[in-house]
Structures are given as C-alpha cells and as structure tokens.
Amino acid sequence: MGEFLSLREAVARYVEDGQTLALEGFTHLIPFAAGHEIIRQQRRDLTLVRMTPDLVYDQLIGAGCARKLIFGWGGNPGVGSLHRMRDAVENQFPRPLEVEEHSHAGLAERWRAGAAGLPFGVLRGYVGTSLADHTKTIASISCPFTGEELTAVPAINPDVGIIHAQQADRDGNVMYWGITGVQKECVLASCHSIVTVEEVVDELAVRTGGVVLPAWAVDAVAVVPGGAHPSYAHDYSDRDNDFYAAWDPIGRSRDAFAEWLAGVVEGES
Amino acid sequence: MSRGNDNGQWTSDEMMTVAAARELGDEAVCFVGIGLPSTAANVARRMHAPNAVLIYESGCIGSRPDHLPASIGDGVLSESAVANVGVVEIFSYWLQAGRIDVGFLGAAQIDRFANINTTVIGPYDAPSVRLPGAGGAPEIAANCGEVIITLRHSRRAFVEELDFVTSLGHGTGNGCREQLGLRGQGPSAVISDLGVLRPDPATKELKLTSVHPGVSVDDVRDATGWDLQVADNYEVTPAPTFEELTVLRKLKAVS
Structure with a gap:
C-alpha cells in the first residue's frame, strides 16, 4: 500500500x-x-x-539488538574486520551471537526462493567446502530429471x-x-x-x-x-x-x- | 611490508600485482574479487588485455573503471559497466551457468592444494580469529573455467592444514574436483609477493615455478608452512617493466 x-x-x-x-x-x-x-x-x-x-549490522550487533546473524561476508569493505561482530562471536560481547553462514550465491538463491514463494532454492554450490559441515541450512538434493547432485538452501522470508x-x-x-x-x-x-x-x-x-x-x-x-x-x-x-x-x-x-x-x-x- | 626488492625501483607488492596482471589473457571474461585481484585485473586491462571483460559480483558486467574501486559496489563499477544486473542474476545466470573464464581471488590462508580459508582461524565454534567469511568465493572457485589466486607469502598464510575450507581449490589432489562434479578446472596459479606457484599436472600440489627477482627458493620455502615442492626448471619472474609500473602507479594515484 x-x-x-x-x-x-x-x-x-x-x-x-x-x-x-x-x-x-x-x-x-x-x-x-x-x-x-x-x-x-x-x-x-x-x-x-x-x-x-x-x-550497519556491526552497529546493531554492538548495540545488543541481535541474537543471530545470517550472512555471507562480514567485513568492513576495503578496511578490515567488523570488530563489534567479532567481539560478539569471539567473546560473546555484548551478548552471544549465533551465526548461520552462507556464500553469496547461496544467500542469493535463498532470497530468490523467498521472493518466488518456493520453500527452497537450488544451486551448484558449497561442494567440497566446510560450510556444508557447519551450516544446517545447506543440504544435498538430486535432480529428479537427471539425477545430478545439487545443493538446496531454504527460502528466506x-x-x-x-x-x-x-x-x-x-x-x-x-x-x-x-x-x-x-x-x-x-x-x-x-x-x-x-x-x-x-x-x-x-x-x-x-x-x-x-x-x-x-x-x-x-x-x-x-x-x-x-x-x-x-x-x-x-x-x-x-x-x-x-x-x-x-x-x-x-x-x-x-x-x-x-x-x-x-x-x-x-x-x- | 615490502621485501624481495633487489633494486629499490619497485616493491614486492608491485611485483606481485604485475605478475598477477600478466596471468589474465586478452578477451578473458573475468570474475574479479576486490583488493589485489581488482588492482591486477585493471592493470591487465590497461596493458596486454584491453578486451578482457571484468565482472564484479555486485552485478556489474564489463566494468571499465578509471580508478580502483574502494569496494565491490563502488559507483564507478556500475557507471562504467556495459550492463548492470542484480546479485541473484550475476551468480545464477552468469557465474553458475559457466560463462566466466577466469576467477580472480584473494585469500587469508591457502594450503598445498590451493584450497582457501577466509572464514575462521581456530575451531569454528570458538575461533581465535573470525575472518569475514565466504562472500562470492566458493562458487567463483567452483564454477569459473580457471582460478587465479593472489596473496602475500607468510607461514601464517601458506599453511600445512586449513582450519576451514571456505573455497575448494584442488581438494585432496588430482581427480578430487572431477569426483565432486565441479565444472571449473580450479586454481591454475597462485601469485604471491615472493613468486608464482602452479599445480603439478599429475598431483595438483602447488609447485614453485617462478621466484621474483631478488628472492631465493629458500626465502619462499621459509615463508611456506609446508614442505614446498620446487619445479626443476623454475624461473625468475621478469621484473616489472617501466610501462607496467607506470600504469600501476597511475591507477593507484587516482584512486
């Protein structure tokens, strides 16, 4: 409206x-x-x-607004680290921060699925990386038509x-x-x-x-x-x-x- | 830090950037990471590769920036681009679909098979250092035709074992990428401030194939956290030319 x-x-x-x-x-x-x-x-x-x-999220995290972060790349572009985010992850200050970590390609598919009203998105991604071992929202899926192994990620809504x-x-x-x-x-x-x-x-x-x-x-x-x-x-x-x-x-x-x-x-x- | 400079005419960082720029072929379609890769790609475009197509993950296709972008979403990248598309599209239609010849990446840590860590030092759940994370790199490393990696040499960066594999290089060695079904060929060169490493065709383990002028093989071995293999016929990297240095310094001066 x-x-x-x-x-x-x-x-x-x-x-x-x-x-x-x-x-x-x-x-x-x-x-x-x-x-x-x-x-x-x-x-x-x-x-x-x-x-x-x-x-913007370094500020929100430092201010104690967040309990969880879903992200792909957490840095100060061209400068270095996000130190409020690091303090939360490394030292639980000002409060613990749970992280759910993806790649940009994976997050992009999560956004596309969310916008499209689908439960998940599909990509060729994450294979052979440690991300899949640590992030529960990354799963393997077989193409029902070709049998190819692909990666599924849930929609973000x-x-x-x-x-x-x-x-x-x-x-x-x-x-x-x-x-x-x-x-x-x-x-x-x-x-x-x-x-x-x-x-x-x-x-x-x-x-x-x-x-x-x-x-x-x-x-x-x-x-x-x-x-x-x-x-x-x-x-x-x-x-x-x-x-x-x-x-x-x-x-x-x-x-x-x-x-x-x-x-x-x-x-x- | 600058080192390996035998004559005071250029720095080891300049040598690294120029050596990385030389890797990019003319007319290559190149997915460019910010920082060193972007500097090298833009030097290449002004030297031997005027027709190289630079693609940035912010959705800028065919960018021809007149100064170095301060970030992946710098306005100069979109203003000078042939086309601007959304982030979903750049990863899906352009990268994943196999339209990119070369991925140009930086790294915090690398191992002997050119696997990359940009996520954590130490255990994932209680890291001693929390690094920025993956960004676009995992799928750039997976889906580009080949990958060029550039980072400064040290034992903290060239490590025996990665705490976290953010982006896959050659995995555990020859045949690993094929077994996992990855379409791109993986890393073809690692350019540091001390030399150039390339995967051995038989094992895919990185081998020192070139040392920069003023650098000894022992210097490189000392700065490498594993028992570094050296090619029998290793070379000395040609020093930066006057023209290369002029182009690089001009680019830096206006940025």
Whole structure:
C-alpha cells in the first residue's frame, strides 16, 4: 500500500523484538538510518539477515539488538574486520551471537526462493567446502530429471525487509537504480517491508537499469534524505569512504563504540 | 611490508600485482574479487588485455573503471559497466551457468592444494580469529573455467592444514574436483609477493615455478608452512617493466 510514515512510526509499527529482519543493499543504498532507528527503539533478540553485514549490522550487533546473524561476508569493505561482530562471536560481547553462514550465491538463491514463494532454492554450490559441515541450512538434493547432485538452501522470508531507494512517487511507488543488489527479492520475500527514500517526485522517470516496486508491494515509505550514509545513493550521494575507515577504531574499542552509540540514541529520527 | 626488492625501483607488492596482471589473457571474461585481484585485473586491462571483460559480483558486467574501486559496489563499477544486473542474476545466470573464464581471488590462508580459508582461524565454534567469511568465493572457485589466486607469502598464510575450507581449490589432489562434479578446472596459479606457484599436472600440489627477482627458493620455502615442492626448471619472474609500473602507479594515484 506504500503508506507514507515517518521512519520512527514505520519501525514502531512493523519491527518487534524476536523477529527476523533484513536490511539489504549491496554496498550501495544500505538503509543505515533505519538501522539507527531500530537501535533507538531498542529492539532485541533479532535474527538479522544480510549478504554483507557491513557497518550497519556491526552497529546493531554492538548495540545488543541481535541474537543471530545470517550472512555471507562480514567485513568492513576495503578496511578490515567488523570488530563489534567479532567481539560478539569471539567473546560473546555484548551478548552471544549465533551465526548461520552462507556464500553469496547461496544467500542469493535463498532470497530468490523467498521472493518466488518456493520453500527452497537450488544451486551448484558449497561442494567440497566446510560450510556444508557447519551450516544446517545447506543440504544435498538430486535432480529428479537427471539425477545430478545439487545443493538446496531454504527460502528466506523475514518478518520485515528494509531497503533504501532513491525515489518514491506520491502514490508510494518506489524506484532505485545503479547497483540493485537483492533489494527486490528482499522486499518481495518479506512479510512486511519498509522503504526509506531520498525524495518524493511527481513522476518516476524511465531509467536504464531502474527497478520499480509498485506501491501495493510495499508497506511503508519513509522520506529520509541521506538515509544510506555512509553508504551511498547513486546520483544523490557518494560513498563516505572516510567514514568506513574512521569506523575501524570505533568498532575496535568497546568504549569508543559506547560513545558512538550514545550519540545515535540521542539523535533525532 | 615490502621485501624481495633487489633494486629499490619497485616493491614486492608491485611485483606481485604485475605478475598477477600478466596471468589474465586478452578477451578473458573475468570474475574479479576486490583488493589485489581488482588492482591486477585493471592493470591487465590497461596493458596486454584491453578486451578482457571484468565482472564484479555486485552485478556489474564489463566494468571499465578509471580508478580502483574502494569496494565491490563502488559507483564507478556500475557507471562504467556495459550492463548492470542484480546479485541473484550475476551468480545464477552468469557465474553458475559457466560463462566466466577466469576467477580472480584473494585469500587469508591457502594450503598445498590451493584450497582457501577466509572464514575462521581456530575451531569454528570458538575461533581465535573470525575472518569475514565466504562472500562470492566458493562458487567463483567452483564454477569459473580457471582460478587465479593472489596473496602475500607468510607461514601464517601458506599453511600445512586449513582450519576451514571456505573455497575448494584442488581438494585432496588430482581427480578430487572431477569426483565432486565441479565444472571449473580450479586454481591454475597462485601469485604471491615472493613468486608464482602452479599445480603439478599429475598431483595438483602447488609447485614453485617462478621466484621474483631478488628472492631465493629458500626465502619462499621459509615463508611456506609446508614442505614446498620446487619445479626443476623454475624461473625468475621478469621484473616489472617501466610501462607496467607506470600504469600501476597511475591507477593507484587516482584512486
């Protein structure tokens, strides 16, 4: 229905403790502002799904919002580790974090199956790796037509999927372009969805590579200019590479992180 | 850290990048990892491989970046691409379907059969170091025609036994990939800052086939955590040319 809400209202209405949540966006269009609002509203026991946890999940994990992480690659791109995530995995701080680990190809198939309303996805993957030994959601399956051994992975269907897009029109139809990641699958696979947008326009222009999500396929639209910072929104902002570098010492230190967290909690949504 | 530099004209990292770039053939369709692989692939495209097609897992096909991308989803990759597709499509229709000739990967740890660990050091459930994890690498390693791996040499990186196999190289040796039904041929070269290792055709164990200028075989053996085999006719890698260094340094300067 593409209902326009403030970000605070959208998170308060749809995000609850104990849910499975996905904030997607592949380096580009990462919904940071929404992540910060979830931290402010102190949601707990979340299962967080994301191909690349990035800083946004480092922050949610450090803030104690998560009990489980389903992911493919958990680093600070071009910089190093996600130290809040590592502290949770290695030292159970601020609380233990269960991890369910996949490859990107496997997670992509999980998203596709979720969006398609199928119980599982199929791929040629994981064979010969240790991932299959440690991740229960990786299973072998025979093709019923050829007998070929393939790998099955279960669909992902989060309670709430959250993405950031460049534009919405006044009816709540959403458009994004540039690197489009798995955001379409995330919204379609999720029971509810929240989209933060850079701006509202009278009409969505035709754009090469543009993806449109019809208003009726989205629950809430919140106008949050700069809502992807320090990631970026193609044609609106550049990636703040300096912030990604500056995050390293913040994430490394529990004290520095606590200080950052206090600033977010005090911040306005 | 820079080492193996015999003349002060270039660093061992530059030698590694240039040697890795030379591995990429012109007109190869190449799935590129971020960091060293991306730098090497972009040097290759400016040197001997102007027609190489660079594909990034963020869905960018045929990217021709004018500076090095800071991340796999850098805007320059999509702006300079021939086509941008979603992440489901890039892995499914392009990688899995067998359309990629070369996978270009980095690694945290590697073993004698070029299996890769980027997941954990120590036990999985109580790791001493939690590394970033798999990302796109397992299926790049499985499904590309061949795989080129580049990483710096040390005993911490070239280990006797991996704590975790994130991406399969040649598994337990010759015939392993075929037995598992993998379609790609697996790693064809490992380029480090000390030399070049290639799988022995009969055993698939990595053999030192080339040392970089100023590096001795013993230097490489000392930095390798297993009893490294050395090819009888091993060579000295040609030093980086003036042109290669110029291209690499220009690329770094604008990035």
